[in-house]
Amino acid sequence: MKAQKIRSVKEASFFGMLGGSLVFALINFMIFFIFVLALSYMFISSHENNLSKVLIHNLSEKQDRMLNISQTLSKLMEDDITEQQKRLFIESSMKNSTDIQGIFLLDDEGIVKETSENYNNFLGIDLSGKDYYKQAVESNENKTIISRSYVSQQTKKLTLNIVTPIMKNNNVAGMTVILISPSIIENKDLNGMEYYLIDSNGDIVFQSNEENTMSKEDNIKNSIIMEKGLDKSNAMIYKDKVSDKFVLGIVRKEPITSMYIVLQHHILGDKVVLDGLFIMLAAVILFIFIFIIILAIRASNIVTNYVNMFKDEVKKISQGNYEIKLSSKYSHEEINEIIDSFNNMAKRVKQREEELQAYNEELVAANDEIKTMLSTLSKNEKERKEQYLQIIWTMVNLLEIKDEYTAGHSKSVTYYTEEIVEKLNKDYGFKLDVDRIQIAAILHDIGKIGIERDILNKPSRLTQEEYEIIKTHSAKGYYALKDIESLKKEREIIKYHHERYDGKGYPEGIKGDAIPFGARIICIADSFDAMVSDRPYRKGMPVEMAIGELIRNKGTQFDPLIVDVFVAMLRQEQGGIMLQENEA
Numbered sequence: 001m002k003a004q005k006i007r008s009v010k011e012a013s014f015f016g017m018l019g020g021s022l023v024f025a026l027i028n029f030m031i032f033f034i035f036v037l038a039l040s041y042m043f044i045s046s047h048e049n050n051l052s053k054v055l056i057h058n059l060s061e062k063q064d065r066m067l068n069i070s071q072t073l074s075k076l077m078e079d080d081i082t083e084q085q086k087r088l089f090i091e092s093s094m095k096n097s098t099d100i101q102g103i104f105l106l107d108d109e110g111i112v113k114e115t116s117e118n119y120n121n122f123l124g125i126d127l128s129g130k131d132y133y134k135q136a137v138e139s140n141e142n143k144t145i146i147s148r149s150y151v152s153q154q155t156k157k158l159t160l161n162i163v164t165p166i167m168k169n170n171n172v173a174g175m176t177v178i179l180i181s182p183s184i185i186e187n188k189d190l191n192g193m194e195y196y197l198i199d200s201n202g203d204i205v206f207q208s209n210e211e212n213t214m215s216k217e218d219n220i221k222n223s224i225i226m227e228k229g230l231d232k233s234n235a236m237i238y239k240d241k242v243s244d245k246f247v248l249g250i251v252r253k254e255p256i257t258s259m260y261i262v263l264q265h266h267i268l269g270d271k272v273v274l275d276g277l278f279i280m281l282a283a284v285i286l287f288i289f290i291f292i293i294i295l296a297i298r299a300s301n302i303v304t305n306y307v308n309m310f311k312d313e314v315k316k317i318s319q320g321n322y323e324i325k326l327s328s329k330y331s332h333e334e335i336n337e338i339i340d341s342f343n344n345m346a347k348r349v350k351q352r353e354e355e356l357q358a359y360n361e362e363l364v365a366a367n368d369e370i371k372t373m374l375s376t377l378s379k380n381e382k383e384r385k386e387q388y389l390q391i392i393w394t395m396v397n398l399l400e401i402k403d404e405y406t407a408g409h410s411k412s413v414t415y416y417t418e419e420i421v422e423k424l425n426k427d428y429g430f431k432l433d434v435d436r437i438q439i440a441a442i443l444h445d446i447g448k449i450g451i452e453r454d455i456l457n458k459p460s461r462l463t464q465e466e467y468e469i470i471k472t473h474s475a476k477g478y479y480a481l482k483d484i485e486s487l488k489k490e491r492e493i494i495k496y497h498h499e500r501y502d503g504k505g506y507p508e509g510i511k512g513d514a515i516p517f518g519a520r521i522i523c524i525a526d527s528f529d530a531m532v533s534d535r536p537y538r539k540g541m542p543v544e545m546a547i548g549e550l551i552r553n554k555g556t557q558f559d560p561l562i563v564d565v566f567v568a569m570l571r572q573e574q575g576g577i578m579l580q581e582n583e584a
Contacts, residue, residue: 049250055195055261056252058187062099066162066178067144069093069100073176074164077105083114090116099184101152101159104177106133113174119154127177132163136175149205157182160205182207185261194247194264205259392442409529410442416525416566417441423565433489437518440493444522447477447494459536474498475507493518497526502556520559524550524566527558543570 073089081089090103094116105114110128127133132147147161159179166174185197186208196207237247247264421437424430448456451473455466462470478495481487496510496519503511505523531546541549547567554563 051263053252055185055187055263059185059197059261062097062184065097066100066180069097070144070162070164070176070178073103073105074166077166077174077176078168086114090114094118099181101179101181102154103179105174106177107174108172119179122154132161132177133175136163136165137172152179196262196264198260198262392439409526409533410445412529412533413444413522413525414438414441416528417521419569420521420525420562420566423569424562428565432517436489437493437521439487440490440497440518441522441525443477443481443490444494444497444526445473445477446480447473447475449480450476457536461537471498471506489516489518492516493522495519497522499523500557501559505557515559521562524558524562528566528570547571 073093076085076089086105090105093103094100102119103114103116104112104119104122104127106127107113110126110130110133112122112125112127115122130147132145135145135147136143144162144164147163149160151157152159159182162178162180164176165172166176185195187195194208197205237249249262249264252261252263253259418434418438418441421430421432421434425432425434448470451469455462455469458466474495474497478491481491481494484491493516495507496515499505499508499510499515499519500523501511501515501520503509505511528546528550531541531549532543534540547570550558550563550567554560
């Protein structure tokens with residue numbers, strides 16, 4: 001653990017006051033900053049709202065002029081004017097409106113018959129497959145339409161068309177197509193600002209800064225405010241996906257084409273404003289910091305003076321000098337109250353010291369008596385425990401009268417069980433009750449008292465019927481001890497020490513963690529000793545073969561963890577202390 005840095009009171013009070021003041025100053029500064037931002041937002045949004053109205057008004061005027069041009073030209077075409085008159089009207093329309101990018105005249109099959117001079121290479125091209133041509137033909141009436149935006153093959157820029165059918169005898173005999181320039185949205189009064197014309201799908205049609213223009217495919221579903229929604233007219237702050245800058249923008253619907261005007265103001269785009277703002281903020285921060293430093297120094301000096309005064313007096317008390325008399329004539333009421341309390345404390349400490357001295361002498365004498373008493377109790381407890389175990393072993397010896405194998409077997413099982421429990425507690429962090437599991441190991445076969453001697457000492461293998469009788473010994477051991485309340489947990493272990501980990505044991509067929517942990521330990525110790533011990537009808541296994549059987553039945557008959565612990569102990573002790581003690 002990292003040691004805490006020790007500071008003087010002066011240093012701690014200085015930095016404490018400094019930190020607290022900085023937090024207070026930061027909170028006030030943030031409130032002021034948010035207030036300024038809110039005012040800026042209101043001012044800019046109001047300004048942009050007015051500018052968007054100007055844009056819409058100018059755009060509507062331009063569109064009205066081009067709609068009139070398109071409708072007038074279509075009307076002239078219906079009157080069969082001469083080729084020279086057509087050419088003259090087309091070129092004059094181009095000169096009088098810089099927002100017209102080009103003009104086409106189509107026949108009734110959608111073939112380009114006349115164009116403005118800059119589009120002469122389109123003469124004879126079939127445009128009947130265009131959406132705007134199909135829409136005009138299907139309407140079969142003198143209705144001007146505005147096409148969707150697309151990338152012009154000629155200019156490689158986004159454009160849209162104003163299309164008016166040429167009607168003769170109530171049939172479409174051709175149509176005029178006016179290509180609108182991307183500069184239609186430009187307004188000299190808004191120089192330096194970003195503004196866009198967007199269709200209802202959110203695709204950018206025209207924009208003020210052509211350098212940022214992307215292809216139509218890139219714009220689809222990826223325009224500046226599609227995520228925010230085109231139906232909102234309030235100013236919004238968002239990151240423009242075209243310019244990749246944070247902006248404050250406003251959206252307005254354009255009434256003629258049902259498209260939208262988006263006006264944007266780059267929040268961090270004005271370098272002069274930003275530099276001025278940063279300089280002002282730096283000056284304010286510097287002033288606040290200097291003020292806080294001076295305030296912290298003064299406050300820390302006041303605190304340090306008082307602390308040094310009390311430190312000197314406390315030092316006297318620690319040296320046994322209780323004659324303290326501080327004067328309570330300071331200018332701070334709280335300090336005077338502390339001084340009065342300090343003087344009273346010194347008197348009480350002196351009185352308490354005298355009382356404690358007398359108590360200490362009494363405690364020393366009482367402590368000597370308690371040590372003598374504890375020593376006697378410990379000796380008596382040890383004797384009672386030894387007598388208790390002797391009685392239990394006597395019960396096992398009574399069983400030996402019927403079954404000569406049981407007594408020696410119980411000692412071996414008890415030994416192995418104790419070793420396993422101690423290993424689990426010491427190396428694996430378990431907190432098992434050694435004494436209770438030890439007693440359960442000693443008495444684990446006590447139920448065999450209720451089994452006939454002929455079956456217990458049969459020199460040959462047991463029949464199935466005899467084996468079923470033997471299997472009752474665990475339950476009989478449980479019921480033999482049922483009236484001894486102090487052995488409640490031990491008899492539970494005895495009852496289940498023949499249960500298998502996979503649930504195929506007896507007497508109840510429980511499995512896994514449902515089997516008491518002590519019973520799982522005794523089960524392994526019991527099985528191992530049975531395998532390595534000689535019986536009238538067979539010779540005991542070698543230790544290594546018995547270990548192999550434990551491993552083979554791990555997870556089915558035996559608890560895997562206990563097997564691993566016991567096998568490791570056996571292999572470590574094989575030929576050593578553990579087996580030697582067993583043989584002894």
